[in-house]
Structures are given as structure tokens and as C-alpha cells.
Amino acid sequence: MYSIGIDIGGTSIKGIISADNGYRSEIVRIPTEATYGGIRILDNIIRVIEHLMQRVDSSIKISGIGIGSPGFIDMDGTVLGGAGNLPGWEGIQIYTPLHQKFGIPVTASNDVTVMALAEYCYGAARGANNCVCIALGTGVGGGLIINGQIHGGTHGMAGEIGHISVDTNGRECNCGQRGCLEQYAAAPSIVAIAKAECEKEKNYHSTAFAKRVIDSPDSVTAKLVYEYVADGDPVACNVNEIICEKLARGIGIVANIIAPDRFVLGGGVMMSGDIIIDTVKRYVSRYCWRSIYERFDIRAAELGEDAGVLGAAALAMRGIQ
Ligand SMILES: [Zn+2]
Missing domain, CATH: 3.30.420.40 (ATPase, nucleotide binding domain)
Incomplete structure (x- = not known):
């Protein structure tokens, strides 16, 4: 067929x-x-x-x-x-x-x-009859597979994981809410958080990353942030911790509702490698009921x-x- x-x-x-x-x-x-x-x-x-x-x-x-x-x-x-x-x-x-x-x-x-x-059907969620995909790109989107079927909700709106508030006093979102996951884990948000963190370091130019961001802020991308994270730059690594802690909150909230077998993280931001998954895994247990937490894994998307x-x-x- x-x-x-x-x-x-x-x-x-x-x-x-x-x-x-x-x-x-x-x-x-x-x-x-x-x-x-x-x-x-x-x-x-x-x-x-x-x-x-x-x-x-x-x-x-x-x-x-x-x-x-x-x-x-x-x-x-x-x-x-x-x-x-x-x-x-x-x-x-x-x-x-x-x-x-x-x-x-x-x-x-x-x-x-x-x-x-x-x-x-073909990638990182094969065999996981209940799975949640999160796409980290210019925004943050979500897709749900429940009992092997896609779940769109009555009007196709289910899975709006990017607009789960993960910080009630957090960054304003253009949707009108505050602290939406998208305000932390989307590529433009990663850049904005990186700039704000480097601004705190401004007087010191304390690391190569802080110096790079302060000297040429317009050319900062999420990809650049993660190049410095991979190099172990402490300011960049702190940005990664902020982002992944919020992402873990979002994952924990969704896990408590869906109790899936697997989360799959994809989108342009994930091109930076497995460091996001490794960091998120350190935080998820804080935000998820233990019996559920012990029964799912988190993997990178495979199909690009x-x-x-x-x-x-x-x-x-x-x-x-
Ligand atoms: Zn929002």
C-alpha cells in the first residue's frame, strides 16, 4: 500500500x-x-x-x-x-x-x-506504545502517542507541552502565560537566558563564553551555547542547567499524567548532542512520582x-x- x-x-x-x-x-x-x-x-x-x-x-x-x-x-x-x-x-x-x-x-x-x-513507527519510540515527543526548535512542541495511536484531542490541540508553566513567576510568554517551558527550552529562549547570565558576569569577563557573548551578542545561537557547554565552560554549563531543570519539570508533569514508556526529544536544539538528555535525567526525579519515573526512559529522536x-x-x- x-x-x-x-x-x-x-x-x-x-x-x-x-x-x-x-x-x-x-x-x-x-x-x-x-x-x-x-x-x-x-x-x-x-x-x-x-x-x-x-x-x-x-x-x-x-x-x-x-x-x-x-x-x-x-x-x-x-x-x-x-x-x-x-x-x-x-x-x-x-x-x-x-x-x-x-x-x-x-x-x-x-x-x-x-x-x-x-x-x-520507525525511530526512537519504536515499541513504546505510550510515548511523548518534544520538539525543541524555534518553539517547543509536543506530540502524544497513547496506546499506539496519535492523540490530538478533539481539536488537534493536545500535547501543547511548550505552554506548560514550569515557573509561575518566570519569564513572560507571548501566549499571555508566565513561565512557559517554551520560554526556557526553545532556541531563542536559550539565547536570551545565555545573554542574561553573561550580563551578570559582565564586569569580570569571567569565562571565554561570557566574553564571547558580551563582545558579539547578535551572533549568539543555541548551537554556539552548546559548543561552549561541550567544552565545559562554567557559565555556559550553568545556562544548560537552568534550561534542563525547566525541561525536566515539564517532562515530570507530563509523565505524571500520561505515564509513558518513553520520551523522545527532537528538533534543532537537540542537534547539539546528548548533553541535554544527560542533564535532564539528573533533574526529572524531582518532579515526577517515583513509580512512574522508574518506568520510562528519555531518548534523542532518530529521524531528524x-x-x-x-x-x-x-x-x-x-x-x-
Ligand atoms: Zn506560553
Whole structure:
């Protein structure tokens, strides 16, 4: 059985044809052109699907289309919002035009939910029937697999782990809450915390990291912070402790509710290596009921950037079983 997986990102739309016999096509990628609005995004999804279909033998029957999208997708395929990087995408009805065009079932879900499904089917969450994926990137997203099924909640909004408050007096979030996990563990937040910590050191230029951040603050990235963490710079390491302690609180709260077998941490921030997982593990037991804590593990995502298209294709495959 063949299906198409589509991954909508802020800069590009990617697509793949995947089959349950292990076949995977090359990934097709075109610009999202998000600034032209939601209808243009939809047109570009259609272009990716047409490109993919041209690449396979016409005798191959595609059984469904799966889509991973930023934001929330209601059960009828309407984008409910939450996709800040795709202006004009909110309110777009996805299923009807694609179904009319291609005549096959269409299923869409949140991009991190789709990533969770990919890791469950092919990656770091294989065999973990209850698992939680957390994507640490420009924001912090979450995806839930419960009893081997994705759990989106009634309106696709379940798993908003990034907006769990992990510090009631903490950093203000643009969602209106205070101390959201996203304000600590997203890449821009890591940079902001690093700058604030280095500011405390300003008079001393006490470490190479503090000097680097104070001398050229505009070029600081989360990746740079973790290069200094890997080198053992004490100020950078302190930033890592702050971030991972908050991340551990978020994980502990979710663990107490879901009691999963596994957490999978992915996204661009995790490209910096296993140091985040190692540090988080030191803190999680503080924030989680012991009997639950003893029964899950925390691993790094395995599929990287391909998780989106593979999970979307798996989503389509499940929709038609
Ligand atoms: Zn928030």
C-alpha cells in the first residue's frame, strides 16, 4: 500500500511517497511561499503531490495523503490557527480541495504529532506504545502517542507541552502565560537566558563564553551555547542547567499524567548532542512520582528532518487501514 506524506514548513513544503513494503521515493521539496497566503500554500502542496505522482509508475495506486502542518487541524481538516510562521493558513480547509483534486483520502495533523508518529513507527519510540515527543526548535512542541495511536484531542490541540508553566513567576510568554517551558527550552529562549547570565558576569569577563557573548551578542545561537557547554565552560554549563531543570519539570508533569514508556526529544536544539538528555535525567526525579519515573526512559529522536514526511505518510497509511 502506497501513501504520500507532506511536511509543511515555514520555508519549504516536502513530500515523499512511502509504502508498507519499505519503498520510499526521493523527497520532493518546493518553497512554501507562506507570505502569499493560505491558498498559495495549498497550491504548492498540490504541486508537490503532482511532482511525486509523476515520479512513480502510473500502475502504482496511491491510497491516501497525509499532511503534517504547524498549528492545529480540526477533525474536518480546517486549520484552526497556532501556525505563527504561516500567515493566512488559519481558516483554510485542507481536505476538500485535495480530495476533489486527487480523489483519495486526506488526513492532516500537527507537525510535532506527526513527528511523534514517525519516531513511533520507525525511530526512537519504536515499541513504546505510550510515548511523548518534544520538539525543541524555534518553539517547543509536543506530540502524544497513547496506546499506539496519535492523540490530538478533539481539536488537534493536545500535547501543547511548550505552554506548560514550569515557573509561575518566570519569564513572560507571548501566549499571555508566565513561565512557559517554551520560554526556557526553545532556541531563542536559550539565547536570551545565555545573554542574561553573561550580563551578570559582565564586569569580570569571567569565562571565554561570557566574553564571547558580551563582545558579539547578535551572533549568539543555541548551537554556539552548546559548543561552549561541550567544552565545559562554567557559565555556559550553568545556562544548560537552568534550561534542563525547566525541561525536566515539564517532562515530570507530563509523565505524571500520561505515564509513558518513553520520551523522545527532537528538533534543532537537540542537534547539539546528548548533553541535554544527560542533564535532564539528573533533574526529572524531582518532579515526577517515583513509580512512574522508574518506568520510562528519555531518548534523542532518530529521524531528524525526515520525520515530518515519514510520519505524514504513516498517518495516511493508518487513516486507510
Ligand atoms: Zn506560553
